[in-house]
Amino acid sequence: MATQTAPLWRDTERCYRAVTARDQRFDGQFIMAVRTTGIYCRPSCPAITPKAQNVRFFLTSAAAQTSGFRACRRCLPDAVPGSPDWNVRADLAARAMHLISDGFVEREGVPGLARRLGYSERQLGRVLTAELGAGPLALARAHRAHSARLLIELSALPLTDVAFAAGFSSIRQFNETIREVFATTPSQLRAASLRRGRRAEPTGSTRLSLRLPFRAPFDAQGVLRYHASRALPGVEAVEERAEGITGYGRTLRLSHGPGLVWLSPQPDHVRCDLALTDLRDLGSAVSRVRRLLDLDADPEAVARVLGADPVLAPLVTKVPGLRVPGAVDGPELLLRAVLGSAAASVAALGSQVPPGEPPMDTLTTLFPEPAVVAAAGVKPHVKTVAAALADGSLDPHVGRDPGELRAELLAFGINADYILMRVLGAPDVLLTTDPAVRRSAAALGLALPGAARGWRPWSSYATRYLQTFAPEENLS
Structure with missing residues (x-):
């Protein structure tokens, strides 16, 4: 697997350059929070770039929320591609994030998540807080808030049904979370989405x-x-x-x-x-x-x-x-x-x-x-x-x-x-026994696996390139 390097979100100078350039390539790779407004954004947010001394960077929206910041309603920082970091990393935090994004905490709770990962609840909470800035409950809460926003804006479901569909245990918890995360109420979120014309055509309650x-x-x-x-x-x-x-x-x-x-x-x-x-x-x-x-x-x-x-x-x-x-x-x-x-x-x-x-x-x-x-x-x-x-x-x-x-x-x-x-x-896997990979390597004069040392941590993508451009098999 890939050798870990210092996480991007800790490199404040590089992150601020990305924010200044409004570089969409970094959306989902870190969160920018502004101390003076109490709001967190994606790096490409079109709002005026804040001063460097007023900015903090987080790896996850849950970490920003835990620190008291609310989601920007202009750039919608939760509506971006997920962090590629979870695939490059294979540690406990990355594996936990895969399961949390799959809704595992909503189904089996934090104890079930810890059992599935083979750790105690205390160990899991300590590692996630140290690595991601938030514990499993906060990470799951951010996931629920994102699911709720999708249902609020893209479905005609009654808001009561949205609350339980998104995994909240009560209407009160649903309302409080939406208010804290998005600085608005569920009904105001829905009204705003209708004004922007974001609602899909009605397709039934399960579509x-x-x-x-x-x-x-x-x-x-x-x-x-x-x-x-x-x-x-x-x-x-x-x-x-x-x-x-x-x-x-x-x-x-x-x-x-x-x-x-x-x-x-x-x-x-x-x-x-x-x-x-x-x-x-x-x-x-x-x-x-x-x-x-x-x-x-x-x-x-x-x-x-x-x-x-x-x-x-x-x-x-x-x-x-x-x-x-x-x-x-x-x-x-x-x-x-x-x-x-x-x-x-x-x-x-x-x-x-x-x-x-x-x-x-x-x-x-x-x-x-x-x-x-x-x-x-x-x-x-x-x-x-x-x-x-x-x-x-x-x-x-x-x-x-x-x-x-x-x-x-x-x-x-x-x-x-x-x-x-x-x-x-896993991004760093080279399928050296795959027939298409072997044909392609032979045609290109590549001696595998030695020639692949410089491809890390993206050997899986090299595998796909070799498969895609492999010569047809000679059956004669």
Whole structure:
């Protein structure tokens, strides 16, 4: 994994330069708070740049909120791509943030989060406060506030329903949090969104249309083609026209019931249409979709490192903003990997979901749970892996320690690096045994892994470049 360096948000001089330039590339990588106004902003906020002596920098919005700052209503600092730091880092704080953004605290509380990460509540709180400036409850509170704002502004749900859908335990807690974080009331937030014309067209109480931001450049066609080439009928669907892939959808297994998602790339965002059984799953669904498309990546940082290699530089120039495809569900991805070509037939064993409205009407099936796969007529190795997933002895979730998960996967004879790259979003994985990578390396005269030393911490992106430009296999 990557060697850690000093975090960006502690480099006040560099952060202030980014703020002065209103550089959008740094949105989501740190928070700027202004002492004189009590407000925190994204680095690219269009407001007048405050004096350097009046500014503080934080890694997370939760840390800024804990220090008494309120979110800027002009730049909406929570509506930006997530920090790429969580993928580069593999420590406890980063793994906790993956689970918190997936709504884990709302479902199982801080004790459940600590158990899942293998730490005591006290240890977890101490580490998160030291690393991120806020404890798990404050981080989860910031996540709830963001989910609530999405529902307030983009749905017609009654505000009472919004409160519980976002994970708040009471209307009072909901009102107080919105007032503290956004310096306004929920009803005023909704009224302001209507004046700005931000509300999506009504689509029913469980349907939402969201705009998912990303850091440009973004090779949308590349990541969508990857998923489309592996799409399972019923579980996934693809819409393709002459100009390329215009839509990709799939079913989602969420905590409170199945969901459907349809993704359509736009010039400056990805349109995300969701149909959910329960709106409490909104935050988790969005988090999983962002991982699926690697929307929180920092393409500029990747290009600086890989573009410095004279062999890779032409590839980086040809396809800027290439992404590493992720996964919405660890057990599903693992089972599909070990099933190989049999995945399509096994997918038909999944439970049926009510079809959505077009273009989601072809999404009819959830990928089967591990216990169903274990009971099916599959190969012994697949049955063993599925049984381990079913009883919890193998658990590839986004909060896993990479080293521990790697050891477990290798014990089952599984390609661990592939799973780490896609499930955990590990950015520094080189798939040296991948046939396409080997063909590409041979064609470029690269001796792997030695030639890859200069690619760290972005070897996963180098892997994707090599796969993308691999020569066709010679079958003669």
